[in-house]
Every structure is written in C-alpha cells, then in structure tokens.
Amino acid sequence: MKGILEISLIPIKIDAKSASLSDEIARFFVLLKENKNVNVEIYPTSTVITGELEDIFSALNNAISKFVSGDIPRIVAMMKLDLRIDKEATPKTKYESVKEKINKLGS
16 A cells, blocks of 8 residues: 655754754655655655555664664654555645646636
8 A cells, every 4th residue: 555654853862052953854864765665755844755655664664763873862753644545646746736726726
C-alpha cells in the first residue's frame, strides 16, 4: 500500500549555541534519502516521504536510529500519514488538484 508521510521534526539539542535547526534537519533529510525505495521532499516546516508503507517506515526508523546521538538525545516528531487505495497520489498531484480547484473558483 502506498502512502505519503509528512513529518515535522524538532531535535532537542544539548548545550545548543544557536536556535537554528537547519544543520540537523539537513542531516536527517540526507539519512532519509539513503533509502532508495522512497521519495523524500523537504518543505519549509516539514519533510514528506512517499512510497510503499513498509519502505516509508523502514526509512524513517533507519534515519531516526542514526540521527539520535549524543548531542541530540531527544526528538519531538509530529507526523501525518495519507493513505490512498483508490488511486496513486503524490505531493505534486495533490498540490495540482487543489490549485486547479482554486483556479475554478476564480482566485
């Protein structure tokens, strides 16, 4: 079964000298991309993983296992999972569908 998982990750850093999380988010993104069976896209406040459900969770488990370390002993993650069994969906097709409806409404 194919799915789309959106994850917003907040790493909790020890002795952080900066409030920036971009280095850590970039590292998490690279770890997710190691799994070639999923597609990973980054957005301003979340990362989206698409593929077979088993592959999504495997990629997520592997990335989190490698990501959590001495300087990041804790993460907070908010996730949303979108499953479609009636048709194939991707972030792009979902975006285009909404944009099409917005255009029909004249905005």
